Amino acid sequence: MTPVHPATRIGHVHLKVSDLERAIGFYSGVLGFELTQYYSGGQAAFLSAGGYHHHIGLNTWESLGATPPPKGHTGLFHTAFLYPDRTALADALRRVVGAGIPVEGAADHGVSEAIYLSDPDLNGVELYVDKPEAEWPRDASGNLAMVNRPLDLDRLMAEAPARN
Structure with a gap:
Protein backbone atom coordinates (compact mmCIF):
# COMPACT_ATOMS: atom_id res chain seq x y z
CA MET A 1 0.00 0.00 0.00
CA THR A 2 1.30 3.44 -0.91
CA PRO A 3 1.44 5.84 2.07
CA VAL A 4 -0.39 9.15 2.01
CA HIS A 5 1.54 12.10 0.58
CA PRO A 6 3.94 13.36 3.31
CA ALA A 7 2.65 16.95 3.06
CA THR A 8 -0.91 15.87 3.99
CA ARG A 9 -2.18 17.56 7.16
CA ILE A 10 -5.41 17.62 9.12
CA GLY A 11 -7.00 20.84 7.93
CA HIS A 12 -9.70 21.43 10.55
CA VAL A 13 -11.88 19.86 13.19
CA HIS A 14 -15.66 20.28 13.22
CA LEU A 15 -17.34 19.70 16.58
CA LYS A 16 -20.95 19.17 17.61
CA VAL A 17 -21.59 21.44 20.59
CA SER A 18 -24.59 22.02 22.82
CA ASP A 19 -24.29 25.81 23.10
CA LEU A 20 -22.67 27.67 20.21
CA GLU A 21 -21.94 30.92 22.06
CA ARG A 22 -20.42 29.07 25.03
CA ALA A 23 -18.18 27.09 22.66
CA ILE A 24 -17.14 30.28 20.84
CA GLY A 25 -16.36 31.78 24.25
CA PHE A 26 -13.93 28.96 24.91
CA TYR A 27 -12.25 28.60 21.51
CA SER A 28 -12.16 32.35 20.79
CA GLY A 29 -12.39 34.05 24.17
CA VAL A 30 -9.99 31.71 25.99
CA LEU A 31 -7.78 30.08 23.37
CA GLY A 32 -7.78 33.14 21.08
CA PHE A 33 -8.93 31.69 17.75
CA GLU A 34 -10.63 34.34 15.64
CA LEU A 35 -14.30 34.01 14.72
CA THR A 36 -14.35 34.15 10.90
CA GLN A 37 -18.02 33.49 10.22
CA TYR A 38 -21.38 32.51 11.60
CA TYR A 39 -23.04 29.99 9.31
CA SER A 40 -26.38 28.28 8.79
CA GLY A 41 -28.54 30.92 10.46
CA GLY A 42 -26.40 31.06 13.59
CA GLN A 43 -26.35 27.29 14.13
CA ALA A 44 -22.67 27.04 13.26
CA ALA A 45 -19.50 29.10 13.39
CA PHE A 46 -16.00 28.91 11.99
CA LEU A 47 -12.83 30.02 13.80
CA SER A 48 -9.21 30.26 12.72
CA ALA A 49 -5.68 31.31 13.45
CA GLY A 50 -3.85 33.68 11.13
CA GLY A 51 -6.71 34.49 8.78
CA TYR A 52 -7.24 30.97 7.42
CA HIS A 53 -10.90 30.26 6.51
CA HIS A 54 -11.28 27.88 9.46
CA HIS A 55 -9.39 25.52 11.68
CA ILE A 56 -12.36 24.90 13.96
CA GLY A 57 -15.98 24.40 12.99
CA LEU A 58 -18.65 24.39 15.68
CA ASN A 59 -22.29 23.47 15.14
CA THR A 60 -25.52 22.72 17.00
CA TRP A 61 -27.29 21.03 14.05
CA GLU A 62 -27.76 17.75 15.93
CA SER A 63 -26.62 18.74 19.39
CA LEU A 64 -28.36 21.92 20.61
CA GLY A 65 -28.79 21.54 24.39
CA ALA A 66 -27.34 18.01 24.31
CA THR A 67 -25.27 16.35 27.00
CA PRO A 68 -21.69 15.14 26.45
CA PRO A 69 -21.22 11.53 25.38
CA PRO A 70 -20.84 9.18 28.34
CA LYS A 71 -17.45 7.81 29.37
CA GLY A 72 -16.65 4.40 27.97
CA HIS A 73 -18.11 5.10 24.52
CA THR A 74 -16.44 5.72 21.20
CA GLY A 75 -15.93 9.21 19.87
CA LEU A 76 -13.38 11.98 19.80
Missing part, protein backbone atom coordinates in the same frame (compact mmCIF):
# COMPACT_ATOMS: atom_id res chain seq x y z
CA PHE A 77 -10.58 11.55 22.35
CA HIS A 78 -9.21 15.05 21.82
CA THR A 79 -8.34 17.69 19.31
CA ALA A 80 -4.72 18.81 19.33
CA PHE A 81 -3.59 22.35 18.63
CA LEU A 82 0.06 22.70 17.62
CA TYR A 83 1.69 25.95 18.73
CA PRO A 84 4.73 27.32 16.87
CA ASP A 85 6.98 27.54 19.92
CA ARG A 86 7.15 27.12 23.69
CA THR A 87 6.42 30.83 24.31
CA ALA A 88 3.12 30.54 22.42
CA LEU A 89 2.26 27.39 24.41
CA ALA A 90 3.05 29.28 27.62
CA ASP A 91 0.69 32.06 26.52
CA ALA A 92 -2.04 29.47 25.88
CA LEU A 93 -1.49 28.04 29.38
CA ARG A 94 -1.79 31.53 30.88
CA ARG A 95 -5.10 32.05 29.02
CA VAL A 96 -6.48 28.73 30.26
CA VAL A 97 -5.45 29.29 33.87
CA GLY A 98 -6.67 32.91 33.75
CA ALA A 99 -10.09 31.69 32.58
CA GLY A 100 -10.27 29.27 35.52
CA ILE A 101 -10.29 26.21 33.27
CA PRO A 102 -8.75 23.18 34.98
CA VAL A 103 -5.64 21.66 33.45
CA GLU A 104 -6.34 17.91 33.48
CA GLY A 105 -2.85 16.80 32.58
CA ALA A 106 0.51 17.89 31.26
CA ALA A 107 3.30 15.80 29.80
CA ASP A 108 6.68 15.88 28.17
CA HIS A 109 6.44 13.15 25.53
CA GLY A 110 10.03 13.51 24.38
CA VAL A 111 8.82 14.63 20.94
CA SER A 112 6.50 17.30 22.29
CA GLU A 113 5.25 19.07 25.40
CA ALA A 114 1.50 18.95 25.94
CA ILE A 115 -1.24 20.36 28.15
CA TYR A 116 -4.59 18.57 28.40
CA LEU A 117 -7.99 20.06 29.27
CA SER A 118 -11.64 19.87 28.21
CA ASP A 119 -13.83 22.33 26.35
CA PRO A 120 -17.28 23.27 27.74
CA ASP A 121 -18.84 20.19 26.06
CA LEU A 122 -16.18 17.95 27.64
CA ASN A 123 -14.39 17.36 24.34
CA GLY A 124 -10.73 16.69 25.07
CA VAL A 125 -8.28 19.41 24.03
CA GLU A 126 -4.51 19.10 23.75
CA LEU A 127 -2.36 22.22 23.45
CA TYR A 128 1.18 21.29 22.46
CA VAL A 129 4.50 22.26 20.94
CA ASP A 130 6.82 19.93 19.05
CA LYS A 131 10.44 19.63 20.03
CA PRO A 132 13.07 19.77 17.27
CA GLU A 133 13.17 16.40 15.50
CA ALA A 134 16.89 16.04 16.29
CA GLU A 135 15.92 15.87 20.01
CA TRP A 136 13.26 13.16 19.64
CA PRO A 137 14.07 10.07 21.73
CA ARG A 138 14.96 6.96 19.76
CA ASP A 139 15.75 3.37 20.75
CA ALA A 140 18.93 1.50 19.81
CA SER A 141 17.43 0.65 16.40
CA GLY A 142 16.56 4.29 15.67
CA ASN A 143 12.83 3.85 16.18
CA LEU A 144 10.84 6.58 17.86
CA ALA A 145 10.64 6.01 21.65
CA MET A 146 8.11 8.49 23.01
CA VAL A 147 7.85 8.92 26.79
CA ASN A 148 5.34 10.29 29.27
CA ARG A 149 7.19 12.46 31.79
CA PRO A 150 5.71 15.25 33.91
CA LEU A 151 5.75 18.74 32.39
CA ASP A 152 6.68 21.55 34.78
CA LEU A 153 3.74 23.94 34.32
CA ASP A 154 5.17 26.58 36.67
CA ARG A 155 8.34 26.75 34.58
CA LEU A 156 6.29 26.90 31.39
CA MET A 157 4.03 29.64 32.79
CA ALA A 158 7.14 31.71 33.64
CA GLU A 159 7.95 31.73 29.91
CA ALA A 160 4.64 33.38 28.95
CA PRO A 161 5.10 36.78 27.33
CA ALA A 162 4.06 39.86 29.27
CA ARG A 163 0.49 40.97 28.56
CA ASN A 164 -0.31 44.52 27.59
Whole structure:
Protein backbone atom coordinates (compact mmCIF):
# COMPACT_ATOMS: atom_id res chain seq x y z
CA MET A 1 0.00 0.00 0.00
CA THR A 2 1.30 3.44 -0.91
CA PRO A 3 1.44 5.84 2.07
CA VAL A 4 -0.39 9.15 2.01
CA HIS A 5 1.54 12.10 0.58
CA PRO A 6 3.94 13.36 3.31
CA ALA A 7 2.65 16.95 3.06
CA THR A 8 -0.91 15.87 3.99
CA ARG A 9 -2.18 17.56 7.16
CA ILE A 10 -5.41 17.62 9.12
CA GLY A 11 -7.00 20.84 7.93
CA HIS A 12 -9.70 21.43 10.55
CA VAL A 13 -11.88 19.86 13.19
CA HIS A 14 -15.66 20.28 13.22
CA LEU A 15 -17.34 19.70 16.58
CA LYS A 16 -20.95 19.17 17.61
CA VAL A 17 -21.59 21.44 20.59
CA SER A 18 -24.59 22.02 22.82
CA ASP A 19 -24.29 25.81 23.10
CA LEU A 20 -22.67 27.67 20.21
CA GLU A 21 -21.94 30.92 22.06
CA ARG A 22 -20.42 29.07 25.03
CA ALA A 23 -18.18 27.09 22.66
CA ILE A 24 -17.14 30.28 20.84
CA GLY A 25 -16.36 31.78 24.25
CA PHE A 26 -13.93 28.96 24.91
CA TYR A 27 -12.25 28.60 21.51
CA SER A 28 -12.16 32.35 20.79
CA GLY A 29 -12.39 34.05 24.17
CA VAL A 30 -9.99 31.71 25.99
CA LEU A 31 -7.78 30.08 23.37
CA GLY A 32 -7.78 33.14 21.08
CA PHE A 33 -8.93 31.69 17.75
CA GLU A 34 -10.63 34.34 15.64
CA LEU A 35 -14.30 34.01 14.72
CA THR A 36 -14.35 34.15 10.90
CA GLN A 37 -18.02 33.49 10.22
CA TYR A 38 -21.38 32.51 11.60
CA TYR A 39 -23.04 29.99 9.31
CA SER A 40 -26.38 28.28 8.79
CA GLY A 41 -28.54 30.92 10.46
CA GLY A 42 -26.40 31.06 13.59
CA GLN A 43 -26.35 27.29 14.13
CA ALA A 44 -22.67 27.04 13.26
CA ALA A 45 -19.50 29.10 13.39
CA PHE A 46 -16.00 28.91 11.99
CA LEU A 47 -12.83 30.02 13.80
CA SER A 48 -9.21 30.26 12.72
CA ALA A 49 -5.68 31.31 13.45
CA GLY A 50 -3.85 33.68 11.13
CA GLY A 51 -6.71 34.49 8.78
CA TYR A 52 -7.24 30.97 7.42
CA HIS A 53 -10.90 30.26 6.51
CA HIS A 54 -11.28 27.88 9.46
CA HIS A 55 -9.39 25.52 11.68
CA ILE A 56 -12.36 24.90 13.96
CA GLY A 57 -15.98 24.40 12.99
CA LEU A 58 -18.65 24.39 15.68
CA ASN A 59 -22.29 23.47 15.14
CA THR A 60 -25.52 22.72 17.00
CA TRP A 61 -27.29 21.03 14.05
CA GLU A 62 -27.76 17.75 15.93
CA SER A 63 -26.62 18.74 19.39
CA LEU A 64 -28.36 21.92 20.61
CA GLY A 65 -28.79 21.54 24.39
CA ALA A 66 -27.34 18.01 24.31
CA THR A 67 -25.27 16.35 27.00
CA PRO A 68 -21.69 15.14 26.45
CA PRO A 69 -21.22 11.53 25.38
CA PRO A 70 -20.84 9.18 28.34
CA LYS A 71 -17.45 7.81 29.37
CA GLY A 72 -16.65 4.40 27.97
CA HIS A 73 -18.11 5.10 24.52
CA THR A 74 -16.44 5.72 21.20
CA GLY A 75 -15.93 9.21 19.87
CA LEU A 76 -13.38 11.98 19.80
CA PHE A 77 -10.58 11.55 22.35
CA HIS A 78 -9.21 15.05 21.82
CA THR A 79 -8.34 17.69 19.31
CA ALA A 80 -4.72 18.81 19.33
CA PHE A 81 -3.59 22.35 18.63
CA LEU A 82 0.06 22.70 17.62
CA TYR A 83 1.69 25.95 18.73
CA PRO A 84 4.73 27.32 16.87
CA ASP A 85 6.98 27.54 19.92
CA ARG A 86 7.15 27.12 23.69
CA THR A 87 6.42 30.83 24.31
CA ALA A 88 3.12 30.54 22.42
CA LEU A 89 2.26 27.39 24.41
CA ALA A 90 3.05 29.28 27.62
CA ASP A 91 0.69 32.06 26.52
CA ALA A 92 -2.04 29.47 25.88
CA LEU A 93 -1.49 28.04 29.38
CA ARG A 94 -1.79 31.53 30.88
CA ARG A 95 -5.10 32.05 29.02
CA VAL A 96 -6.48 28.73 30.26
CA VAL A 97 -5.45 29.29 33.87
CA GLY A 98 -6.67 32.91 33.75
CA ALA A 99 -10.09 31.69 32.58
CA GLY A 100 -10.27 29.27 35.52
CA ILE A 101 -10.29 26.21 33.27
CA PRO A 102 -8.75 23.18 34.98
CA VAL A 103 -5.64 21.66 33.45
CA GLU A 104 -6.34 17.91 33.48
CA GLY A 105 -2.85 16.80 32.58
CA ALA A 106 0.51 17.89 31.26
CA ALA A 107 3.30 15.80 29.80
CA ASP A 108 6.68 15.88 28.17
CA HIS A 109 6.44 13.15 25.53
CA GLY A 110 10.03 13.51 24.38
CA VAL A 111 8.82 14.63 20.94
CA SER A 112 6.50 17.30 22.29
CA GLU A 113 5.25 19.07 25.40
CA ALA A 114 1.50 18.95 25.94
CA ILE A 115 -1.24 20.36 28.15
CA TYR A 116 -4.59 18.57 28.40
CA LEU A 117 -7.99 20.06 29.27
CA SER A 118 -11.64 19.87 28.21
CA ASP A 119 -13.83 22.33 26.35
CA PRO A 120 -17.28 23.27 27.74
CA ASP A 121 -18.84 20.19 26.06
CA LEU A 122 -16.18 17.95 27.64
CA ASN A 123 -14.39 17.36 24.34
CA GLY A 124 -10.73 16.69 25.07
CA VAL A 125 -8.28 19.41 24.03
CA GLU A 126 -4.51 19.10 23.75
CA LEU A 127 -2.36 22.22 23.45
CA TYR A 128 1.18 21.29 22.46
CA VAL A 129 4.50 22.26 20.94
CA ASP A 130 6.82 19.93 19.05
CA LYS A 131 10.44 19.63 20.03
CA PRO A 132 13.07 19.77 17.27
CA GLU A 133 13.17 16.40 15.50
CA ALA A 134 16.89 16.04 16.29
CA GLU A 135 15.92 15.87 20.01
CA TRP A 136 13.26 13.16 19.64
CA PRO A 137 14.07 10.07 21.73
CA ARG A 138 14.96 6.96 19.76
CA ASP A 139 15.75 3.37 20.75
CA ALA A 140 18.93 1.50 19.81
CA SER A 141 17.43 0.65 16.40
CA GLY A 142 16.56 4.29 15.67
CA ASN A 143 12.83 3.85 16.18
CA LEU A 144 10.84 6.58 17.86
CA ALA A 145 10.64 6.01 21.65
CA MET A 146 8.11 8.49 23.01
CA VAL A 147 7.85 8.92 26.79
CA ASN A 148 5.34 10.29 29.27
CA ARG A 149 7.19 12.46 31.79
CA PRO A 150 5.71 15.25 33.91
CA LEU A 151 5.75 18.74 32.39
CA ASP A 152 6.68 21.55 34.78
CA LEU A 153 3.74 23.94 34.32
CA ASP A 154 5.17 26.58 36.67
CA ARG A 155 8.34 26.75 34.58
CA LEU A 156 6.29 26.90 31.39
CA MET A 157 4.03 29.64 32.79
CA ALA A 158 7.14 31.71 33.64
CA GLU A 159 7.95 31.73 29.91
CA ALA A 160 4.64 33.38 28.95
CA PRO A 161 5.10 36.78 27.33
CA ALA A 162 4.06 39.86 29.27
CA ARG A 163 0.49 40.97 28.56
CA ASN A 164 -0.31 44.52 27.59
